[in-house]
Amino acid sequence: MSEKFFSPCPRGLETLLASELDSLGAENVRAIDGGVHFTGSFLLSYRINLHSRIASRVLWQVAMANYRNEQNIFDLVYSLPWNDWFDVSCTIRVKTTAIKSPLKSLDFVTLRIKDAVCDKFRALVGKRPSVDTRSPDIRIHAFLESGCITLYIDTSGEALFKRGVRQYTNVAPLRENLAAGILLLAGWRPGIPLLDPMCGSGTFLIEAVLMSLNIAPGMNRSFAFEKLRGFDGEAWGDLRSSAHMEQKPVGPLPIFGSDLYGDELKTAQHNLENLGLLTAVSLKQANVLEISAPASNGVLIANLPYGERMGDLTELQEFYPKLGDVLKKKFGGWTAYLFTSDLRMPKFIRLSVTRRIVLFNGAIECRLFEYKLVTGSNRS
Structure with a gap:
């Protein structure tokens, strides 16, 4: 029916x-x-x-x-x-x-x-x-x-972006299904090097690992349909068993995360550790303005600091052009996807935007800006 x-x-x-x-x-x-x-x-x-x-x-x-x-x-x-x-x-x-x-x-x-x-x-x-x-x-x-x-x-119960996988969050968490969508919009696929240089609690990293290892996002939680009359427990068990058999073994992946703050990095580490996925990701504490590309090409994705995640407007205006300089000088051959609700960001970062995508983080209107990075590509 x-x-x-x-x-x-x-x-x-x-x-x-x-x-x-x-x-x-x-x-x-x-x-x-x-x-x-x-x-x-x-x-x-x-x-x-x-x-x-x-x-x-x-x-x-x-x-x-x-x-x-x-x-x-x-x-x-x-x-x-x-x-x-x-x-x-x-x-x-x-x-x-x-x-x-x-x-x-x-x-x-x-x-x-x-x-x-x-x-x-x-x-x-x-x-x-x-x-x-x-x-x-x-x-x-x-x-x-x-x-x-x-x-x-x-039929879901708790919202599906609550995967049951992220035990710890930072002050401005990104919803898991939005992070997964951003990865797909960026054209990232398993096997392509991925870097989140401002990883916070590790949402992008976790979603990328789940995709890479073919782990169903609902494997670690329950659902409201299990409480409805007519619930087919046998069919549900078969679905879960099939999903489990299709998972790939955990091993090192070309997925990299860093953050300026040690506490944030520990949050990402704890979340990955709780899932048994810590060995899949390379984590290190680093300032985004001092990092280098971990591969000759790949995808860089960042949920840029705004609102409570960073200080006043003057501080952001000083940060954006420095970030642009780093991307230009050290990430030639990469494509960067910068997610933010601060629509002034492209003006200050001084890079040529190749695509703009309107997205919403809850009720907050945001943009995903794409930058195809070529050494020396800054606008004057």
């Missing part, structure tokens, strides 16, 4: 996600701003939760209908067979988002949806599920448009 799904993702990665979902067996794949619609069997949701590097969630569509007011929404939700989908012992959370909805209060809509679910359970089994806003068993998502509501059950 074919089901309808929607997978949100970081804005700017929709095309990448659509391609990934197609490769995983999704049908009727359709990208929109903020995510991708698709269809497939319910087992497909298991596979995507396990293997997707780009998706933020896999949402299972359970209803779509027109509405005029909150009572219409209550009636729709109450009519649905919630007890067929999960047990009353499961805790729930309802999240409502909207675009151009005429209703005045999303909080009130959320309350009415929660009441309808609980009232339906009480009518059927004499009990109601408890609400847990922090770590619920089942997340229910409602999306309101001007006259239409779509209801989803979240």
